[in-house]
Amino acid sequence: MSSEQKNNSSHHDLNSMSDALAHLWNRIPLTFKIMLWYSLFLGVLIISMSVFYYNYINSSDAAEIRNRLQQQTLVMSTNMRKFTPYQEGTFFLVYTQDGVILKGYIPDSFPNQSNLSLGQVSELEANGVTFYYYDVPISTADYKGFLRAITSQKVTDKRANTIYALVLVSVIALLISSVGGYLFVKQGLKPLRKLTQTARIIARNNDLSRRIELPDIAKDEVYELTTTFNRMLSGLENSSNREKQFNSDVSHELRTPISIIQAESEYGLKYAKTPEEMREGMTHIFEQAKFMSSLVSQLLDVARLENSYELDIAPVDVTSLLNNMVHHYRRLCADKNITIKSSISDNLTILGHEISLRRAVSNLIDNAVKFTHSTIEITAKQNNFYLVIEITDDGIGIEEEHLKQIFNRMYQTEQSRNKKSNHGIGLGLYFVDKVVHLHHGTIVANSKPNVFTTFTITLPLQDVPERDSIDLL
Amino acid sequence: MKVLLVEDEEMLNGITAKYLRAENMTVDTCFNGQQTIEYANTSSYDVIVMDIMMPVVDGLTALEQIRNEGNTTPILLLTAKDSLDDKVTGLNTGADDYLVKPFDLEELTARIYALARRNTRHAQNDIKVGPLTINVPQRTVKRDGETLSLTAKEFDLLYYLASNENIVLSRQQILDHVWEYDYESYSNLIDVYIKELRKKVDTDKHVKLIQTVRGVGYVLRTEE
Numbered sequence: 001m002s003s004e005q006k007n008n009s010s011h012h013d014l015n016s017m018s019d020a021l022a023h024l025w026n027r028i029p030l031t032f033k034i035m036l037w038y039s040l041f042l043g044v045l046i047i048s049m050s051v052f053y054y055n056y057i058n059s060s061d062a063a064e065i066r067n068r069l070q071q072q073t074l075v076m077s078t079n080m081r082k083f084t085p086y087q088e089g090t091f092f093l094v095y096t097q098d099g100v101i102l103k104g105y106i107p108d109s110f111p112n113q114s115n116l117s118l119g120q121v122s123e124l125e126a127n128g129v130t131f132y133y134y135d136v137p138i139s140t141a142d143y144k145g146f147l148r149a150i151t152s153q154k155v156t157d158k159r160a161n162t163i164y165a166l167v168l169v170s171v172i173a174l175l176i177s178s179v180g181g182y183l184f185v186k187q188g189l190k191p192l193r194k195l196t197q198t199a200r201i202i203a204r205n206n207d208l209s210r211r212i213e214l215p216d217i218a219k220d221e222v223y224e225l226t227t228t229f230n231r232m233l234s235g236l237e238n239s240s241n242r243e244k245q246f247n248s249d250v251s252h253e254l255r256t257p258i259s260i261i262q263a264e265s266e267y268g269l270k271y272a273k274t275p276e277e278m279r280e281g282m283t284h285i286f287e288q289a290k291f292m293s294s295l296v297s298q299l300l301d302v303a304r305l306e307n308s309y310e311l312d313i314a315p316v317d318v319t320s321l322l323n324n325m326v327h328h329y330r331r332l333c334a335d336k337n338i339t340i341k342s343s344i345s346d347n348l349t350i351l352g353h354e355i356s357l358r359r360a361v362s363n364l365i366d367n368a369v370k371f372t373h374s375t376i377e378i379t380a381k382q383n384n385f386y387l388v389i390e391i392t393d394d395g396i397g398i399e400e401e402h403l404k405q406i407f408n409r410m411y412q413t414e415q416s417r418n419k420k421s422n423h424g425i426g427l428g429l430y431f432v433d434k435v436v437h438l439h440h441g442t443i444v445a446n447s448k449p450n451v452f453t454t455f456t457i458t459l460p461l462q463d464v465p466e467r468d469s470i471d472l473l
Numbered sequence: 474m475k476v477l478l479v480e481d482e483e484m485l486n487g488i489t490a491k492y493l494r495a496e497n498m499t500v501d502t503c504f505n506g507q508q509t510i511e512y513a514n515t516s517s518y519d520v521i522v523m524d525i526m527m528p529v530v531d532g533l534t535a536l537e538q539i540r541n542e543g544n545t546t547p548i549l550l551l552t553a554k555d556s557l558d559d560k561v562t563g564l565n566t567g568a569d570d571y572l573v574k575p576f577d578l579e580e581l582t583a584r585i586y587a588l589a590r591r592n593t594r595h596a597q598n599d600i601k602v603g604p605l606t607i608n609v610p611q612r613t614v615k616r617d618g619e620t621l622s623l624t625a626k627e628f629d630l631l632y633y634l635a636s637n638e639n640i641v642l643s644r645q646q647i648l649d650h651v652w653e654y655d656y657e658s659y660s661n662l663i664d665v666y667i668k669e670l671r672k673k674v675d676t677d678k679h680v681k682l683i684q685t686v687r688g689v690g691y692v693l694r695t696e697e
Binding site: 248251252255256258259260261262263264266267270271281284287288 | 482484485488489491492495553554555556573574575576577578579
């Protein structure tokens with residue numbers, strides 16, 4: 001392994017270590033992180049305050065000691081006859097100018113050699129004890145020398161108690177704040193855990209009907225998150241229900257023709273004897289197969305439309321499109337006693353998707369042909385910035401209670417799907433509605449039962465801002 | 474075996490009825506819930522086969538009403554609704570069986586027989602009445618082990634009498650149960666059939682099973 005590689009690998013090790021640390025950190029629950037963070041800060045704060053307080057007390061003590069020492073020494077020096085080697089925590093000793101101790105004792109661990117400290121109190125550290133000493137020159141009949149007073153700064157009981165109390169209170173405060181904070185955070189984040197649990201249950205059971213319990217008191221962020229989550233669940237549930245309904249409708253629509261085909265073939269195989277009987281069965285089978293095929297192609301149309309978020313658009317000559325359709329339907333209805341009136345303005349052009357527009361309009365005309373008694377009227381004109389297409393028939397009409405729902409997928413006014421009376425499966429108007437919305441237009445149905453039904457499509461003529469694509473709404 | 478078939482899809486109604494008739498059942502057909510209630514009230518059926526999604530009055534409502542009137546005719550729901558909820562609701566409303574479309578006509582036939590059998594408390598398809606052994610699905614009748622050859626209507630008539638052994642049945646009851654609803658009846662139709670049936674069942678026999686109850690109707694008597 002070359003050194004470069006080694007370098008790289010050590011670099012790599014470092015990286016992976018920091019990765020591992022980051023990973024570890026990410027794995028710590030948020031509650032602990034928060035607790036850890038402010039406990040750390042609080043700890044640092046308490047420790048620094050303690051140190052500061054300790055130092056403050058120390059220094060104020062030191063000043064007091066110095067004063068007392070000096071005073072004691074001066075008092076003693078003026079009255080050497082009453083010399084005592086030890087007095088109130090202070091050692092006194094007398095020594096000659098040569099440093100020979102005449103009276104008194106040096107306290108343990110105080111160095112034998114030390115500088116004179118005349119005029120000011122000196123501080124000296126030895127063996128971890130702080131000593132203060134002060135020298136005063138004295139002269140008596142017998143000798144000339146110095147009086148030295150030595151005292152050590154001992155931790156006094158009072159000070160110790162204060163510090164112990166301080167530490168104790170700090171630790172308790174730290175404990176209370178950590179545990180309390182932990183509980184608060186935990187309590188506050190409880191809905192989040194519920195959120196997680198609910199999401200898990202929904203994922204496991206595929207049950208979108210569940211909702212997360214709202215935290216009852218505070219309208220905080222968690223509350224907002226919960227309501228948002230619930231709203232999203234409602235939306236999902238609705239769309240999933242619509243999807244389920246659609247699937248069940250489709251399967252229902254397919255069951256009847258399949259039943260007929262199956263029954264006809266079963267009967268034919270078992271009992272049909274004459275070719276005529278067979279032919280009748282075949283006719284029914286063929287009819288049902290055609291019905292199923294048209295159902296499937298309609299479903300595909302709708303599915304394609306629902307999956308297309310963009311349609312290729314181009315200018316559509318609505319005038320000629322409608323005129324062609326009127327011509328086509330007049331021919332279709334020639335032997336049906338149905339009159340198709342039309343009033344279509346010239347030069348109507350919009351930007352749109354011609355194939356889906358044509359299909360939408362023909363769905364409406366198909367419906368009109370199905371339900372009309374005698375007359376269908378098709379009009380198209382410009383109204384300000386809109387193109388308005390109206391298709392009216394004088395048929396059975398639509399009850400008001402159904403008007404709102406007729407654009408829903410698979411909606412039919414009669415619960416029973418009797419193909420004989422309505423010939424449809426409820427996808428036609430849904431398709432029209434989708435197409436109109438893709439063109440940023442609106443569609444409205446008006447009806448008076450047994451008098452008329454009018455479908456009015458309004459499409460914008462002006463360019464809308466995003467013209468390259470039409471968003472699916 | 475008399476069946477009321479209720480299905481609003483005409484083509485399906487037609488072919489199902491055709492098949493059941495080919496299976497020698499007597500079939501009345503109707504197309505909505507309202508008709509079902511009327512038919513069930515005025516005629517008597519061994520089994521009612523009914524769709525749920527129908528115009529005018531839907532199947533479940535009709536079912537409920539039929540049961541409310543104390544009619545215990547076995548009812549089989551024949552429907553495209555296949556969810557558990559639909560099945561449970563249907564059965565709880567008073568249906569005896571549930572068959573989802575698309576279905577096998579053979580299975581439908583077997584279920585109709587099963588329901589009829591259950592209703593007459595017979596454990597097997599072979600029904601023994603006195604010296605008679607009647608097999609409904611195979612439509613065979615034996616008297617003391619000897620096979621009788623009956624026409625479809627004669628069989629239905631004998632089966633109806635046998636199902637009500639020792640109970641006197643009026644001519645109207647017999648007409649309701651054995652003949653189709655819209656049958657143009659004439660007064661001595663039943664008598665003619667009874668006479669034919671007697672020829673095949675009771676001739677040369679010491680014990681006469683089919684007896685006339687003057688002024689009331691007929692009875693198949695197996696005990697004195």
